[in-house]
Amino acid sequence: MNTATHTNFQRLIFAVETIPSAPTAVVHPCNAAALGGAVDAAKAGIITPILVGPRKKILAAGADAGIDLSPYEIVDAEHSHASAEKAVALVREGRAEMLMKGSLSTDELLGPVVKRDAGLRTARRLSHCFIMDVPGHANVLFITDAAINIFPTLEEKVDIVQNAIDLARALGIETPKVAILSAMEKVNPKLQSTVEAAALCKMADRGQITGGVLDGPLALDNAISPEAARIKGIGGPVAGHADILVVPDLEAGNLLSKSLAFLMNADSAGIVLGARVPITLTSRADSVQSRLASCAVAALVAHRRKEAAAIEGVV
Numbered sequence: 001m002n003t004a005t006h007t008n009f010q011r012l013i014f015a016v017e018t019i020p021s022a023p024t025a026v027v028h029p030c031n032a033a034a035l036g037g038a039v040d041a042a043k044a045g046i047i048t049p050i051l052v053g054p055r056k057k058i059l060a061a062g063a064d065a066g067i068d069l070s071p072y073e074i075v076d077a078e079h080s081h082a083s084a085e086k087a088v089a090l091v092r093e094g095r096a097e098m099l100m101k102g103s104l105s106t107d108e109l110l111g112p113v114v115k116r117d118a119g120l121r122t123a124r125r126l127s128h129c130f131i132m133d134v135p136g137h138a139n140v141l142f143i144t145d146a147a148i149n150i151f152p153t154l155e156e157k158v159d160i161v162q163n164a165i166d167l168a169r170a171l172g173i174e175t176p177k178v179a180i181l182s183a184m185e186k187v188n189p190k191l192q193s194t195v196e197a198a199a200l201c202k203m204a205d206r207g208q209i210t211g212g213v214l215d216g217p218l219a220l221d222n223a224i225s226p227e228a229a230r231i232k233g234i235g236g237p238v239a240g241h242a243d244i245l246v247v248p249d250l251e252a253g254n255l256l257s258k259s260l261a262f263l264m265n266a267d268s269a270g271i272v273l274g275a276r277v278p279i280t281l282t283s284r285a286d287s288v289q290s291r292l293a294s295c296a297v298a299a300l301v302a303h304r305r306k307e308a309a310a311i312e313g314v315v
Helices: 007-018 032-043 055-065 080-092 106-113 154-170 192-205 220-224 226-231 250-263 288-314
Strands: 022-027 047-053 073-076 098-101 127-133 141-144 177-181 213-218 244-246 267-273
Touching (some): 022 080, 032 055, 032 288, 055 073, 073 080, 080 098, 098 288, 127 250, 154 177, 154 244, 192 213, 213 220, 220 244, 250 267, 267 288
Parallel strands (some): 047 073, 141 244, 177 244
């Protein structure tokens, strides 16, 4: 197994070279990591950043890190809460097509996003999706939700699954294979995640979830390993070949994604879905390639949405 290459992310980053850079409101980028991620993505042609936050702090952080900010627009905001509100306003005005988290908490960033009147809500619940590039695994793995919904209900899982399917399709997977994970493959009334997995699969059969092929409950091994699925006698198109792994709760998703990152040297891109625009969540611990991949994923989603809106407008 080659643990040094992440070719799937390289392909994602290359894919955005064919589309225009996405105007992106970078929210409260007041440290070197936040500024560096935005500027790296700008230099790669992925985004056109609008830096939203306290002007003096942004310029000081840029000077300390040796980053030239003169090519980029700065929208002054008093503090982190105001930064998030002004960034959301830029989206509503049509000046930004993406949001990118800077040096503020996720709650601060999403607070203005979910406001009913002035936010960016849609009919969908917000959810987070990790896109993992695991060395030795042929394709990227989507893991959801590992960052926003702590103990999602069945109703909320419908949106979580649909958001992930739509993301995978935007990245070129025509019919994503979705594994609804649990600790076992059989429905057991004593384990709620198995019951909800079966319900989600039936909801997909009835058209309440569209665009993907669902199976579950599935344990992790027989979701991603054809050999494990064969040994356990689990057939169907999803078992052993899942693109999307839907975890029972945030804790399971967090453990799974970090296990892949720190034990398998996987790179991860993170994106929030369900709002009017994609939102990238990056961490100070992310590699440069992870930051670029997160921006690339969001840019591709934004571009696909523009294309779909243009087609609807013509029709």
